[in-house]
Amino acid sequence: MRSLTAKIFLSFFLFLSIDIYSEEAITWGGYTISAKSKDKDLFPNFNALKEKMAPMQYQLVEAMDKPYLLSPRGLASTGQTKSIVVAFDKERITGGKLGDVCLWQYTITAQVILFELEGMNVLQTHPVGRSRNYVEQDVSSCTTEKRDKERDRFRFCQIFLGLETDENYSKAEVQNNCNNITLINSGNGLMKEIGHVVSNLGISEKKNIRFAGIGNISITDRARAILSGKEDFISHPFFTNESGFDEQSYKDWISQYIAKTISSTLSVPLVVPFAGSVGGKVQLKYSDGTAIDLTLPELDYSFDIAIRGFAKSLMDETPKREAWVYGSYITMDFGGLISKQSSKVKNGYVLETVKGDFINDWREFDNSIKELVKEYAKQIEKTERKWIPQQTNMKYKEGKRYFEYIKETLEQVK
Structure with missing residues (x-):
């Protein structure tokens, strides 16, 4: 019995030793x-x-x-x-x-x-x-x-x-x-x-x-004009310096947030x-x-992102309260050097507030983009039937193939 116990202990010790030194x-x-x-x-x-x-x-x-x-x-x-x-x-x-x-x-x-x-x-x-x-x-x-x-x-x-x-x-x-x-x-x-x-x-x-990451970030002329203070908006206060709207800093924020959100949701490294x-x-x-x-x-696959625009509209109001919708519009392309699959995505972030209260529009537009990116990452993980026709320019089957392609491709870079 003592011999058997000693053998078990020795085997367990050797197993631990192999496991430790294999790290x-x-x-x-x-x-x-x-x-x-x-x-x-x-x-x-x-x-x-x-x-x-x-x-x-x-x-x-x-x-x-x-x-x-x-x-x-x-x-x-x-x-x-x-x-x-x-x-x-x-x-x-x-x-x-x-x-x-x-x-x-x-x-x-x-x-x-x-x-x-x-x-x-x-x-x-x-x-x-x-x-x-x-x-x-x-x-x-x-x-x-x-x-x-x-x-x-x-x-x-x-x-x-x-x-x-x-x-x-x-x-x-x-x-x-x-x-x-x-x-x-x-x-x-x-x-x-x-x-x-x-x-x-x-x-x-x-x-x-293989490597995947953020490729090209572009901003349309209309979106740039809005970010710079046109169409009844002020210049984005978090991305404005003495020279005006700081486009590169805004692109850096977009690429960082999209990469971080998709990376953490799918447990995949992104450059x-x-x-x-x-x-x-x-x-x-x-x-x-x-x-x-x-x-x-060098990236084998990349997300190329185009910021297309923003819109604000009053959804509902009472004598004391208001509900505003902050729309954000992005195009997300994904694929290799030769070909990419593309989808236009949008989001309407709803803010309810007391009438007359000051609203920082750009904070809410940023929240709209953040919400959109989080939902986009969730669709890669598991596609929702209602989300695709409501938030993209694709029908469900087309959108399902688009997100499945991204998910299967990203599996190769884990």
């Missing part, structure tokens, strides 16, 4: 940004926060269950063939005076990148990011120059940590809910979003690697255009100053 070791490169000197000033708040956030990020990822072993860069043993970095590609604060208030939008985005250490070729990219709006009643400092820069850092800190205590802003609040915070007290912020993506990366070898890339390469810089050049993948 591939991956190097953790941590947080990076573009290595171009001209881009350094584009991340002032990230640069101020990274010394606190980067170690917390590794602590979080290390504690999570993963299908691989993770070793910090510099401390890794020999044998690693792949590495993971979180490459931050945009930090942005936009907005200003809107009506009788000051409205600011804070945005920070990144890409979780898995790449080969030998050839420095990118194997997977997963977009991550957060955006948060803040309303201030004091309009006396409602300019980029007068905005409180310390509060900017605090707000980005809370975006990382998933906390929302800005209404209590003070020096003590900065200490309590940013500088001295620990993972135990953090919420569901950008840090945990990154941790979820990193811990769920599939790192197994593939014989035939988005990387700011600062030249000739299919991007140079990133580690926290210790070391620069690396990564080769970005």
